[in-house]
Amino acid sequence: MGQTMKNLSADQISVGDRLPVLTVPVTPTTIVMGASASRDYQPQHHDHEWCIRVGLPGIVMNTPNQAGWMSRYITDWAGPMARLGRMKFRMRSSICPGDVLEISGEVKRITTDSAGCSWVDVNVEAKAGDRLATATMVTVALPSEQGGENPWNRKADRWLLAELEPFDEART
Template sequence: MNRTPKPHIGLKLPDLFLPVTRKLVSMGAAASRDWQPQHHDPDWARKAGLPDIIMNNYTQAGLISRFVTDWSGPAGRIGRLRFAMRRPLCPVGNLTIRGAVVDLSAESDTLVWVEIDAEILVGDDIVTTATIRVALPGPGGDSSAWHCSGSRWNP
């Protein structure tokens, strides 16, 4: 549990690669109990003007979160995630999530906020853009960001 990274502005996080399969799209929707037909029924999706079934927002949020915590380890506590789905994310090809640290701010000696800009690409196409604010333990403290609660937690 003691592998908290030392971020700096401009630091690129390791890319996350994943094939976008029908299994991923439909299982992510099912696991979030999202039975809207555009996430599992290709015929319905096409009639609605979409190219195919599309990944739901919960699954995209989960993947972006994984991208960040694969890097930060469990010490990383995401406080805010904002993302825009610019194009439908359909089960074709491979997905890449890439991103970099764009801002750092120490809220106290024990907590550092790291802002990360990220994007999901399928091939060369950017389908989703995201900004993530994640808290890490500060240099002067050994307490976990997870122990911060109530008015002390300002995501």
């Protein structure tokens, strides 16, 4: 049986809202396939023996793979009408096979640009146990039920990211 997709609008959320947690068991396959998909054939993403030899705890998840998990997390929460605008993250510690990521988020800011598109800043954290692995700030465009512009109908010259405030460095 199919699952109904939700279409979250900016009118349905508030600053301080907590997003549901996404649990991701990390396996060697998770890491190797993510690296392969992004054509990242560096040994730290597939060669366990090489990693141990150079002092790493094992193979590690690469940057595009982590970006993909963060993107999935936000779009699963916001629905298909949401459109990612920007993302900034800091990898604070390695993600390795055997880790169980708990990805969580909190709405930090909601703004509307001059064309009526709503923008939502979400602070996202990926933790492996008690350890913060990756801290991320994401800005996602959401439609507004009160007549705002659909982010997917917006042409490139109306993609007004320059109007947005920069990310708060203390949050990433």
